[in-house]
Amino acid sequence: MPELPEVEFAARIARRAVRGRVIAHVDVRHAAQRRALPVRAARSLAGDRVVRVERRAKYQLLRLASGRTLVVHFRMTGDWVVQRPGEGEPPHARIVIAFTDGSALVFDDPRALGSVTLVEQGNDALPALGPEATGRGFTAAWLQERAARRAVSIKAALLDQGVVAGVGNIYASEALWLARIDPRRRVDSLDASECARVVAAVKRVMRRALSRPARYYQVGADQLRFAVYDREGAPCRRCRTPIARLVQAGRSTYWCRTCQGLSPSPRRVRP
């Protein structure tokens, strides 16, 4: 589900639910999660306190009073469930962070691909990341510089977290449609004005998503949220051409062959 806007939304939920609370115990319920958070590490969390919750790209950082950091990544299907005292657990509870007041923050993750890791004070909590997709540092000049002589598509470049952080497969397609850029274009073939269009479009789709707190993505649900994603065969909102799907680097890309053609000047048809 989650790209930058959804993770931001989740971080706000976590912030409200856990800031200042003292951890009673942390239970790791799924063997796969134990690779990232071994039993020893989980056990060491008892008695620590969450002092604040930050977000960077698709990561959430739970800063602890001990100076350590819990780094959370939702991957495909992770999410928080806030559990009040006495409430039951969600069906796919993978990691339960229980607090001394009886409440809990539950990492719910059907596919169990997400991760929670404990990073000691002084160690890097995160890998190298490009500027935030919504940030001032993400500019046409930056994109062009990072794209120089790279033989990847613009679509793949947008998914590269070292180029721009927080964009995922859905909003990459959405942004390229908005910018009217063919997703198959080599990123180093974009000129300055095309880069500027892409950057503006990424920021626009991110901000739009941030302004409507849609927490979940569900296949087939709420088609109105997306212009092209998961709309193969449905009419383009600009020109009525059926939306096409292609696979790039193993991921689906949705696009409009007319609006996003390699040649300039797409025709526009009144809706």
Place this chain on the structure above:
DNA sequence: ATAGGCCTGGAC
């Protein structure tokens, strides 16, 4: 640059 792996559930 691409395929495969991690996992499970839902759609078909």
Place this chain on the structure above:
DNA sequence: GTCCAGGCCTAT
């Protein structure tokens, strides 16, 4: 049963 899925890492 088979195929597909919003992410990211590793190996080829």
